[in-house]
Structure formats: C-alpha cells, structure tokens
Amino acid sequence: MRKRRVGLWTAALAGYAFLYVPLVIVIAYSFNNSRLNAEWVGFTLDWYRTLFHDQDMLLAAGNSLAIALVASLVSTVLGTAAGVAMYRYPSKLLSVLVLAPIAIPEILMGVSLLIFFVLLNFTLGLASVALAHIAFCIGFVAIVVRARLAGMDETLTEAARDCGASPWNTFRYITLPLIMPGVIAGALMAFTLSIDDFVITFFTAGAGTVTLPLQIYSMIKIAVTPEVNAVSSLLMLLTLALIIIASKISPTLLRSE
Amino acid sequence: MSRIIALLASLLFSVQALAKDEFHLYNWNNYIAPETIKRFEDFCKCQVVQTYYSDNEELLAKLAAGAKGYDMLVPTSNAVQALIKGGQLKPVDKSQLPNLNNINPIYLNTPFDPGNKYSVPYAMSTTIIGYNDQKMKELGLPTDTWAVIFDPKYLEKVKGRVTVLDSSSELFAAALKYLGYSANDVDPKHWDEAAALIKKAKPYWAAFNASSYIKELTVGNIWLVHGYSNDIFQANLDAKAAGRPFQILQGMPKEGAVLAVDNMVIHKDAPRPDLALKFMNFMLEGKNSSELTNLIGSGNPNVDAVKYIKPEILKNPAIFPDKAVEAKLEQLKDLTGPQRRLRNKLWTEIKAGR
16 A cells, blocks of 8 residues: 555656656756856846847737737637537537647648638738637637536536526526636636747738747747746746636636536 | 627737838848848838748748738748749849949859849858867867768767758758769769768767757867858857857868858838838948848858958958858759659668668
8 A cells, every 4th residue: 555655656756747847947047147058057137137128029928928818718718609519519510610620730720821811811910820829729628618518417507497597697607607617727728829839820920920939939040048948937937827816716716626 | 708809809900000111021030230220220210020930941831822011031042043933022123222233243143043133142151160179179180171071080089079960952062062063963873972971971970950059069069060150150159158168160161162142032012112122222231231240250242341340250261261162162052853852862861871
C-alpha cells in the first residue's frame, strides 16, 4: 500500500515537472542579465523595462489580447449554441460541419480563409484575424460543451418544462448553469488557442497587423532576447489570473460537480 | 452579451478606420534603421507601418493567395523573378528615381529582372564562413577557403565544432564553389561530386543549423560555421556585448560565395504607389542606405553610401569584397521542377546517411 503511494507520487511529480519546469525556466530567464540568454549571468529587470518601451511589442501584445478576447467571447456563444444543438439533434452532418475546422490542417484553413477574404474584397486586418480565430475556436468550445451536456441529467430540463418554463427559461435557468463549467473551460481554451495561433493568423493578418506570435517569430532571425521571455512571462501571469478569477467568481465553476 | 460583442467589433473596425497617410512596408525584421524611418516619415509626412516576414516563401505564399494592402516589399532576387512571373508587381517609373545612379551598375540589369523594370537593389548579404578568431588561430586553420568546411584534413581538428546551414541550395552552392563550378551549375555529374564531398565532411559537422548558430558561436560551443554574413556580424556584436574573450569574424572564401540581393519592389495592388516611389528614391540616397549597413553589417550596392559607412565595416573584406572576389559572387537562380526533385533526392540521402 505504502509502496504504491510512493510510486504514484513519483509519477505525478515527474508529470508535473515535465509540464512546469520549462515554464519556470522561461520565467527565470526573463530576469537574466544577458542578451544572449544562453547561461545565467545575473538578475535584472531591464528586459521588462525594455518591453514597456518597445512600441512594436506592446502593439502586438495589445492586438493579440483584443483578438483573443473577441474571439473567445464570440466563439463561446456560438460554440455553446452549436454544442447544445449537436446534443439535441444528433445528426452526423451537424457534427461534421462544426468539428471539421478542428481536423483541417491549419495551413489549409489559413490559406482558404485568406482566399475567401480576398474573394469578398474584405480588407485584411484585425477584424479578419478575429473572424478566422472565431471560426476555428467554435469547434473546440462545442466539443467541450457537448461532453458536459452528455453527463447532464435530462430529467431536470423535463421537470422545468413540466413546471411551465419556456424553452429559453429552461436553458437560461437550468441547462446553462449546469453546463457552465464546460462553457468556461471552452472559453479559456478558445482564448489560449487564439492568443498563440501563428499559421492562420499569418495568412489572415493584413498589412500592419501584428500579433504577438507573428512579432516573436519574425524576431527569431535576429536572435531572441530575454525580452521575449519577459512578454511570455506576463502572458502566463495573465492566463493564470484569468483562471484564478474564474474560480473565485464561482468556486464550483471549474470543477465537474 | 450581444451589446458587448457589437462594442468590441466596432472597436476592432475603428482601429482600422483611424488609418491616415500610411506607407505599408512588408519587410524583413530589423532591416531598416529606426532613424531612417523617422527621417522618411518627416519627409513624406506619412506614417511607416511595417509588417515582417522571415522567409521569401512566406511572402510568396501570402501574396499568391491574394493578400493586399502592402505598398512595398523587399524580396530577394529569385523571389522577385517569381513575383514578376506571377504578375504581382507594378513597373517602376524610373523618371521618379534620380538616385538610381548611385547604384553600382554590376547590381543592375540582372537576369532576375532585366532592365530593372520592377525592382531596385536595397541591400545584400553573402553566405560565407564565420569563425571564432581565438580557436582558429590556436589550431592554425585557414579562414579564406571552403576547404576548411569540406576538407577532412582541416575538419578533424575542429570535429564537432562546425555547423553548416540547413539549406540544400546554400550547402550545394558552397560545395560546387569549392569544386570550382558555378553555384548555379546544374550538371547532375557535378551535383554527385558535390553530394559526395558533403557526405565525406558530414561526420565532422556538429549539425545542420540555420537558426541558432548565432548563439552557438557567441557562447563558444561552435567555432566555425557556414552562415549568412549578417548573422555572423550580429554574432560578433553579441559576443562583444557579452564581453567574450574572442571575436566572431567573417571569412570570405577565395573560391567565391553566394550573394543574396534584396530588392525594393512595388506590389500591384499598392494603396499608395506614390509613397512607394518616394521611399525607393529616398532609400537610394547614400546616407539613408548606409544606415542599414552600419546597423546590421549588410552589403551595400550603393556607391554613394560608402562615405557614410563606418570604417571598420568598410574594411571588412566579407562585407565589401575586393574586385577579384566580387566577381566570384553569384546570386542563386531557382531550379526547375525536375532539377529540384533531383536536388531533394540527393539532399535526403545526405541527411539520412550516416
């Protein structure tokens, strides 16, 4: 018994180490006093100072945040609706339509969206990137929401209808609160997918539209400085804050029960 | 909820609507000096908005799919040729470019764009040897010949401390040059010779590396590279900034090397071709052109720029080669379909072989 517990702990620790040690290194090296960032030289906050004076980087970060917020909000609404629809009306065609964007290779999706925008004569810019992100995030939200619905007790909605609730009220007061953890998880997933997407963004971004991944990628040619670590650390902090806030608003939100 | 969405959407659109007189430059990252941008903005009373690509293929793919909104692009010569073929460019009105006379004539009227109907040279780089001066001196190795990259006689002294570019075209070009052929030689027999040469040298190389060799050089893990002149220049700046006891220097092989010229071209759907022409003529001025060379150590086709360039860069034979070597520099041409298949086959054999 005891032996098994030790084994379990070791496996868990190894798993967490694999997940978190790289992140810790990224954060630690954002304080490294060396442009090369190959070995530890000394502690400095200079890179954060550089970052807050780097207009290009700030603009890119601002764009990424705006796009991720819009994309996650819109795709959560649409994705939830799609998830509910897929659960209510189980048809093959519907699932294929909603889930195809997840399976399609990103590069294909990027190029076809670009061709589509060009065809419509839609000016490429932040809006086109946001639309593209919404398009590929919907499927992810829908999957999570549908999985959540599958575990729901159907008698609850039937009871609500029996008591005279309209379909909308049943959804609003019974279904939605029950699937909320799924919706929030879907929204967080959409947010992270959107904020770090490169391929689709590259194709759908217009002249002068820069997002953080595009900016960082174009910097690789001239060597990545700890400034990139600094901006990544701040992003991680933000994501962490989002999760903490979400769980503070409703302690049961991220739990399955 | 829907109100929030409407608000956010309108916010997104309004950011775009704010656009005033803007000049959209689709460029490599760090490929124009900040002071040059500032001066051009004052001159044209417009705002320069840059977007970056890090590979010619990225640019070609994006434009081929129909992206627009860019006024000026800065592709390498072979990509210029592809863009011309694809009908993506707008011819340049040379009567608006009095400063074109500043360009060294050997960089004009190339087979990539005969008569410079569409393109004007911007800056250039070479693919050369980069080395750790301390180590190479200690080991007594030459730094002015491709032999040091390919000949086991030299290589055994630096085994595991050498990297070459992870690019079939660049590596084959270097090997062909070393064998005394043109970098654009397409004779399959010569290619086999080059492949054999590469295979013999491969066990001595640490890696095929096109991305992190700058850092490896500066840290001191790697002593000798086949790399781009701008990267090696950057490696030395980094080494200096980090207070390393050695320098990273550039070696121009006497057999010749690959030259890459980046050119200014105007996109066919440019919203502001007028600003693009203004920018072209502006960048052809010696002072403006020199600032990029002083920043990143790029080669400069502008004769008028020479007097503004830092003396230590000017006397660097890898950036400003003498006439004899200059004549041996070659720009790479695109391969035809069958040639590319053969090259890929050889390359796969090289990479997979042990």
